[in-house]
Amino acid sequence: MKKVVLNIPVRADLAGASTDISYYLVKCKADHGSVINIALPVTVRIEAKINSGKGIKLSLPDLGQEISGNFEDLNKQENNNISQIVRHFINLFNIDPNGLEISVTSKGKIPPASGLGTSSTVGVGVIMALAKLYNKPGINVPELNYLVEMSMGILGGKQDYYAAWLGGVNYLTFDGPGFGKVNVKSRFESSSDTYNWLVKDIFVYSSGELRSSGVLNSQMEDQYSREPNLINKIAKNADDLWQSIVKKDENKIAESINRDRELRYHLSDAYYTKNMKIISKVAEKCGYVHRACGAGGGGCLLFYGQKKNHSKLNNALKNFAGSKVYSG
Helix, strand or coil, rough: CCEEEEEEEEEEEEECCCCCCCCHHCCCCCCCEEEEEEEEEEEEEEEEEECCCCCCEEHHHCCCEEEEEEEEHHCCCCCCCCHHHHHHHHHHCCCCCCCEEEEEEECCCCCCCCCCHHHHHHHHCCCHHHHHCCCCCCCCCCCCCCCHHHHCCCCCCCHHHHHHHHEEEEEEEEEEHHCCEEEEEEEEECHHHHHHHHHHHHEEEEECCCCCHHHHHHHHHHHHHHHCHHHHHHHHHHHHHHHHHHHHHHHHHHHHHHHHHHHHHCCCCCCCCCCCCHHHHHHCCCCEEEECCCCCCCCEEEEECCCCHHHHHHHCCCCCCHHHHHHH
């Protein structure tokens, strides 16, 4: 039996999210997109193996789901990204899928609809595991994942895929024809001093609410139509943030995180729920700046402040229905 086990990180975006979405970049005639994100030491475990049996089995214990059958049975799971990724991989590389088993779990560490890019993390992890299992090197994993999800009608950005694939802390820019080109402008590996210096001051907290970005996305599109230069401001702020990270300037990093949040408030009043606003006020009193993870509207909040205050913040948040996801 052949087996591959991978642990793939979820990400927190620090600035620039939505400027990785080519639709908005084209619509606003933007200069470019820029995103700064960091892969957290919070992972999804992907196990893929080939045994001597027949058919295919996909196990999702966190969701209490199991999908089994043949290739045609996978095709029926139109809304399940893991099923569709496996199906496209089988088709693309003309492999024999008999005996394939894949299990995906975070062991309860990552709440649903968290805004941490979990779905993209899972997709990237499954492709990476399949590539190792069937010896298919040289795949641009983020782009393949993006294309599969586009075929499912999921039209988002690309930053989540690259964070899961690369790990570390990343400065990504988006330009080229149709703004489809992703440039890894600069980055620090997860083993680097800069990554460890930055991640130690990050505290991620689940608000206890599910991310709900439908209203937010609608408002964001309307606001971009009224004020197209906003997208350049968001991208420029992300560019500035990277320079502050390189210089290890904590005050400037905090300013950029706050500025990104304020620009998003301008895009949509649904960015923070009422509960998220209350939680963030508690964090401010403990000395932290903050922004919502992903599209906002629920899910997780990222707090940035000195590590020595993490215990104080954790204690201050115990009266809320949410939960700590990561503390540096």
